[in-house]
Amino acid sequence: MDAVDTLAQWVKESRRIVFFGGAGTSTESGIPDFRSAAGLYVTEQDSPYAPEQILSRSFFMARPEVFFDFYRGKMLHPEARPGSAHRLLARLEADGKLTSVITQNIDGLHQLAGSRRVLELHGSVHRNRCMKCGRFFTLEEVLADTSAVPRCPDCGGIVKPEVVLYEEPLDRGVLEAAISDISEADLLLIGGTSLTVQPAAGLVRYFQGRHVAVLNMEATGFDPRADLLIQEKIGSVMEALEARLYPAE
Template sequence: MDKQMEALAQAMAPGRKTVFFGGAGVSTESGIPDFRSAGGIYGRQYAYPPEVMVSHSFFMAHPDEFYEFYRREMVWPRAKPNAAHIRLAELEAEGRVTAVVTQNIDGLHQMAGSKNVLELHGSIHRNRCMRCGRKYGLEAILTTDGVPRCECGGIIKPEVVLYEEELDPRTLTAAVDAISQADTLLIAGTSLAVYPAAGLIRYFEGDCLALVNLSPTPMDQKADLVIRGKIGEVLSRIQ
């Protein structure tokens, strides 16, 4: 582990461009459950499979059931940035991390102070009326029951990417640009099982692909560094 940590510290040294690519495991240390691990959201029992309830077709057909699940499992307003979020913001301020590409929708990277955050799957903090396009904050979801509605009567939909929906093309392009220009790509807290997000790794042309995860991923054999551990603890050791 010490040799791996030394190698990671060198790969993220000042003067090098590091892009961080993170998934749900980055926020578990803030008390937000992930999806696929033991005890994760996808292992819980509901009237419908959780992965079905976060699909566009389910949202359109069953908005009441969608919002019951969404408020219970997807929105964690009391969560605070953990050591990983905080250290990444510090590394960005030092000029060592050029971008944070995240699959998370919780907004904790911005809360910690990161500026260049590319949210592949959107954010719970951005919501929009499907009829008139009026924008709303998270309060519109938290302070209402059932299906939240705009003053015009339209349904307010979270600007999160549900299954069957496409990623925002501008965010996707910015992520590709950042990854393709990086010297080091640090991937953490993700099973690399969700596409097209996981497919962004193929655009990396740098010299150090580093993986920090508690369990194996499909990219372990192709990585230059593989560290088993919590990303908050690992990043806290990067000086």
């Protein structure tokens, strides 16, 4: 029995699967990750500002025009569509197998694929609010604003994406829900993440169930606790897994 066969058997036996994912889940959809050789943090080395600096709360407040130039040019991918991983996870949820998707991504592709319970640890580009009056704005409205810094037409306040920047805490409600789901899961799938970003990565340590499978191209800090390691592209693994779970289609 190969690794995907083993994973398929675990999925069939499980009733409370939780998927914990990161940037690698969306790379096949054309969204770059951060730390690989072709990642955002590497390709932006010629900039006078480091990406980590630009994506910090203090920088956003001090230089919002530089932040939004980077954010619009590098972080927004409205043309992206769900990949095989997104689609299979949504199908498993619809079949009553998967409890939730816990993601570090901000792209909204899991919801676009049909997933309903998606815990977004780092927020979403699809939610934006005026920092002054609290008015909500969609991603489309932010993209339509061609000014250097999008502002609320009602009060003139800066419209900030509801994404978690460096120096900002994670949402307590989302954190508590993620801990609860992971603690009660019988199968934990970790995919497309190096598990280096804290405190999000530390959540997987709350798992107490039967099996952990890590699907990632590179090693992670959680590998020693994993029952199954598949170091291949997560999209390819999910395609193979779907073929075994739904062979008649």
